[in-house]
Amino acid sequence: MRNAFFIWKREVLAYLQTPTAYAAMAVFLVIGGYFFSVFLINTQQADMRPFFGNMGLIMLFISPVLTMRLLAEETSQGTDEILFTQPITYTQAVLGKYLAAVTVFLIMLLISGVYPIILEYYGNPEWGVVMTGYLGFLLLGSTFLAVGLFTSSLTDSQMVAGIIGFAVLLLLWVVSWAADTIGGTVGSILRVMAVTEYYQDFRRGIIDTRNVLFYLSFIVGFLFLTGRMVEKRTWGS
């Protein structure tokens, strides 16, 4: 576990020392701030729900940007052999890198905590609903990051990783949206995969263990696949 911690630390420092993370955070805050203030001003309601609704889509763009370098870079720079000849397991490496991305995401979320504080200053927001919304958003974003990490493990090129990541996430998004419109058996199958559907409950202020479980399984699943993929690529033919 200490190894995972080292990887984590190394990656977080890497994030903090390159412009990517800051740019991503700034974009997140600009767009988030815009949504937040426009909704607040127009509806005059102390409500974070519209913010959460729109930011899900933004995370779709930001996640690949954050994760694309995590594994692709190693492979392209050749540092992956160095990394993996160390006495660490694939699991620890993947975990460390993943958690680093999540940490950056958490920092973004924490900074966005200014918004509900503004609401509290001017009005009377429902804190239970706000915290639940953040929980859901955290889970959704973490899921996107796990998918992004996986796509990063598929290729040498950061660019390709980013594009594939974005494509996969977009596909997931579309599936969720389509699941709502298409009825019948196909619709029900799609609805199971509808990543954003599970998010709706959180947005409204409902914590359902089913939804939490879904996101955690999704994350575990993709991290597992990432591990397999890394192993295969490093020692494969």
Added chain:
Amino acid sequence: MHRLLSGALLALGVILLLSALGGYVALGVLAQWVRIMAVAGAVLVLGGLAASWRQVVAMVSSTRFQKGTASTLFTVAVVGILVLINVLGARFHHRADMTRAGEFTLSEQTRDVLDLLDRDIQVTAFFAADSAMRGDVSVLLREYEIHSRHIRVEYVDPERNPSKAKEYGITRSGTIVMETGGRRHDVTPLSLYQIGQSAEEIQFRGEQALTRGIMELTMQVGANIYFLTGHGGPSIYERIQGLRSYLTGEGYNVGEINLAREGALPEDADLIILPGPRRDLDALEKQLLQEFLEEEGRLMVMLASVAQASPQPNLKALLESVGIGVNDDVVVDPTRSYFMDPTSPVPRYEDHPITRRLIDEQLAVVFPYARSLEILESEFNGWNVRRILASSRDAWGRLNWEEGIDREDGDLEGPLNLGTIVYRQLDEEEKEERAQDPLMGLLEDRHERGLVVVLGNMDFATDDLLGFQGNLDFFMGSVDWLLGEKQLISIRPKMPAFTRVFLTGQDVRMIFYGTVVALPLVVLVAGGFIWFRRRRL
């Protein structure tokens, strides 16, 4: 060449199979061409494998393949376990509603009703895609679905799927159809929303409408209401259309009948309503109604104002036979009146199931140009008579109303009766019957059996005034009480937390520039600073 051929066969075969699958999914049925494609695809795949048989064997026996397969199987297993965990998790899950008002928590009454549900109910909600109601309804129906396995919900857009809408006879978007074992109950959009205290406040009463619908479906009753015509009062196709709509929306069957012409009451009549009669009943009508009452048929009379009505001796005699007298007065109430007009009294409520919700939610009823009633006997033949609406003490019943409303000696003294009811307690047999049905046990205060409701006013229920505060509720409450049974479940809507903010122009500017410009700038500066420092080193 061989390799190329077998490869091509395989590829073609797989494409055919996938297309067949796609076709099946898109059409939803195994069409002829789908079948042909599937078979052709399978044949090609097998052919391709057979053509490169030796390569296939070699591949399968190689360690690489076996290791690879083992690895794949391991992956599949892990994914399978995750899926299984989720399936189990779906069965045994816990759901917490974090809203202050418990907006997503079903009321205890609904949960009780759902827990008692022993048969499947198919709910089909017809909502246009852009319907404003759909949001509230879908969230609510989701909670119902989660709470009971017996509830299955399907959404149909009547614009996208007009044939289905026609099949169900749906004319307006917003109707929710509930079906079970051949029976059907419709929840109309009218019963989903009701007006609160102020005209702007619209309350979503979906939970009440849906739960009542479920009870209606699974309990035995479905009552028939007939409005009597031929006395110059308003018709349900004209000035009191609202009554018809709301009653039908609640699941009652509503019709009109001209008793003098028909010569007999319909056999299936559960409730007869006399809406603001201006002319008297004739002898036959009086007799028929008398017999109807003797057989414990229910009657509701909304009296027309004395200025509009003729003397009506037969009608009065009929009401006297159930202990109620009718005064030929105009009620003038300077203390409790609507907009300072003393001839539009706002009655006081006496506590009773009919008035309870109105009392709780402080909803008023207004009776413009009303008549007062007398309780001639508070008890007769096991029936009790009491009032539920009264004027204030300071009111008077103006007898010479043609000469103005100022009080004179001889005018009736307040407090005056504006609404009276006749009822009796349930006998042992009825109580037994009630006790046996667990759903009945959920109803509040069902110890009475109503017979008659007489109100000193008709105008409150006309389309012009029905929307005023408690008017509709009071009317529906009276009907529900008379017909007894499930409708008396009343579920309060959840009041969402008040989250209004008030921002000055300066606040707006500060918030906007603060969040869109300042905050991200801080992050970029911090980043730039760290990056710069790093470069220096």
